[in-house]
Amino acid sequence: MNLDALTSTTGEWLRGTGPESDIVISTRIRLARNLASFPFTHRATPQQRAEIESLLRDRITRLDLPHPLRYVSVAALAPLDRQLLVERQLISRELANGEGPRGVAFDDREAVSIMVNEEDQLRLQVMRSGLALEQAWHEIDHLDDLLEAKVCYAWHEQYGYLTACPTNVGTGLRASVMLHLPAIGLTRQFEKVLRSLQKINLVVRGLYGEGSRASGDFFQVSNQITLGRSETTVLSELQGVVSKILSYERNARAALMAEKRMELQDRVSRALGALQHATMMTSDETMELLSSVRLGINLGLLDDISMDAVNELFVQTQPSHLQKLVGGPLDGEERNAARARYLRTRLRHTA
Amino acid sequence: MRKCNRCHKQATLHITEILGEDQFEEHHLCEQCAHEYLYESPMGKKSPSPATTDDDEETAELNTRECPHCGLRLIDFRKSTRLGCPHDYEVFAEELNPLLENLHGETRHCGKTPRRLPQARQQQSELARLRRQLQSAVLQEAYEEAARIRDQIRQLEGL
Ligand SMILES: [Zn+2]
Numbered sequence: 001m002n003l004d005a006l007t008s009t010t011g012e013w014l015r016g017t018g019p020e021s022d023i024v025i026s027t028r029i030r031l032a033r034n035l036a037s038f039p040f041t042h043r044a045t046p047q048q049r050a051e052i053e054s055l056l057r058d059r060i061t062r063l064d065l066p067h068p069l070r071y072v073s074v075a076a077l078a079p080l081d082r083q084l085l086v087e088r089q090l091i092s093r094e095l096a097n098g099e100g101p102r103g104v105a106f107d108d109r110e111a112v113s114i115m116v117n118e119e120d121q122l123r124l125q126v127m128r129s130g131l132a133l134e135q136a137w138h139e140i141d142h143l144d145d146l147l148e149a150k151v152c153y154a155w156h157e158q159y160g161y162l163t164a165c166p167t168n169v170g171t172g173l174r175a176s177v178m179l180h181l182p183a184i185g186l187t188r189q190f191e192k193v194l195r196s197l198q199k200i201n202l203v204v205r206g207l208y209g210e211g212s213r214a215s216g217d218f219f220q221v222s223n224q225i226t227l228g229r230s231e232t233t234v235l236s237e238l239q240g241v242v243s244k245i246l247s248y249e250r251n252a253r254a255a256l257m258a259e260k261r262m263e264l265q266d267r268v269s270r271a272l273g274a275l276q277h278a279t280m281m282t283s284d285e286t287m288e289l290l291s292s293v294r295l296g297i298n299l300g301l302l303d304d305i306s307m308d309a310v311n312e313l314f315v316q317t318q319p320s321h322l323q324k325l326v327g328g329p330l331d332g333e334e335r336n337a338a339r340a341r342y343l344r345t346r347l348r349h350t351a
Numbered sequence: 352m353r354k355c356n357r358c359h360k361q362a363t364l365h366i367t368e369i370l371g372e373d374q375f376e377e378h379h380l381c382e383q384c385a386h387e388y389l390y391e392s393p394m395g396k397k398s399p400s401p402a403t404t405d406d407d408e409e410t411a412e413l414n415t416r417e418c419p420h421c422g423l424r425l426i427d428f429r430k431s432t433r434l435g436c437p438h439d440y441e442v443f444a445e446e447l448n449p450l451l452e453n454l455h456g457e458t459r460h461c462g463k464t465p466r467r468l469p470q471a472r473q474q475q476s477e478l479a480r481l482r483r484q485l486q487s488a489v490l491q492e493a494y495e496e497a498a499r500i501r502d503q504i505r506q507l508e509g510l
């Protein structure tokens with residue numbers, strides 16, 4: 001299975017379009033499901049895992065979908081290819097680093113992915129560009145119905161959909177919204193966001209799960225509760241919190257433009273300049289600079305550079321994409337030099 | 352690269368927990384430790400689970416009780432925070448309910464239900480029956496019988 005063709009493009013969810021796309025990068029919903037008649041993945045024997053995989057692979061590839069899914073055996077992939085799928089958010093780190101028979105099915109848009117033999121035997125995922133919780137829910141709900149007609153899910157009258165970990169039992173639903181909040185970061189109002197999250201148990205994490213708070217101002221907000229609250233309730237609570245955060249970020253952006261426009265212009269222009277001319281570039285620095293450039297485009301402070309290109313670069317400057325794009329294994333300084341070279345080439349025409 | 356606060360793997364989750372007005376705590380954890388953290392933190396703060404208040408002998412007995420279907424013991428679950436099979440939710444219901452209450456604030460599902468529920472339930476109990484038969488056939492070394500049952504199971508799973 002050759003995945004190299006993937007590197008030159010990105011999934012549709014990174015197009016930078018969709019509702020509220022000046023702040024919301026993407027919306028993702030996943031459902032955890034298991035089969036009624038097998039132990040959970042970590043407790044299944046190697047033979048049972050192989051049986052589960054072949055059963056699910058067969059059912060998944062026979063689903064009647066407008067965008068057909070192709071199945072990739074993750075066990076058969078080279079480590080670099082597994083990492084590539086992690087960077088594209090098609091599989092989790094846990095699946096990439098796991099063992100035994102396991103795989104993923106995804107469509108050409110990379111909008112749908114189904115992991116097999118992750119912590120749960122089935123992890124369905126739908127990705128959308130921008131804020132699109134309702135749309136993503138309809139798509140995954142339908143996908144779940146189609147699969148459920150072909151397999152027998154582990155289900156319990158009281159506990160709902162049964163999962164390997166009690167943190168996911170019930171709906172098995174985790175909805176996440178990836179936000180770009182540079183102005184909140186610059187104006188140090190992050191505790192406002194945290195306070196709005198407090199009431200409904202949301203988790204904040206960095207983009208790609210790498211780097212810390214400081215790296216690029218990307219945050220993922222997702223629900224924690226899966227038992228006792230319906231899918232629609234959870235999604236509307238999340239929508240409510242996200243709307244609040246959006247207004248904080250918009251107010252902060254407006255305040256910066258009103259009071260510190262020159263400073264901001266300098267910041268975003270310098271960021272673009274560094275990306276276009278530097279000869280060494282770490283992953284964290286790239287994230288921070290791209291974050292500033294993204295803000296600059298959204299505020300009309302930078303022309304000549306498209307949001308698409310910037311969004312693409314977030315993924316393509318990740319280690320395994322970079323390695324695929326420039327060829328050959330890279331580490332340390334070599335990688336930072338290659339990253340800078342790649343950024344220079346991609347951003348050259350826009351100077 | 353930032354290391355996990357609890358072990359030496361790469362930290363991939365950055366969780367900010369709010370302790371009170373203007374006071375919060377950051378945790379940088381790997382996927383696995385974060386999982387444990389999310390699972391254990393509500394428990395640690397609220398009332399201790401019944402098992403820890405019992406005397407040692409009872410605790411030991413409780414911890415070694417095992418699921419007849421997958422062999423998971425409560426102590427295994429405490430270590431890995433993963434259940435072994437779908438039956439465990441019933442087998443360990445008494446121990447799980449306080450945990451679920453702490454994690455979710457509820458112990459009863461609300462939301463989507465499988466569409467073919469009655470049919471599925473019937474099929475589920477039929478599958479469970481066949482699996483038990485299979486197990487005893489294997490124990491009795493009745494391999495032809497076992498093969499026949501296995502075919503039946505496959506057919507049922509394949510609908
Ligand atoms: Zn750890």
Ligand SMILES: [Zn+2]
Pocket residue numbers: 418419420421422423435436437438439
């Ligand atoms: Zn069990």
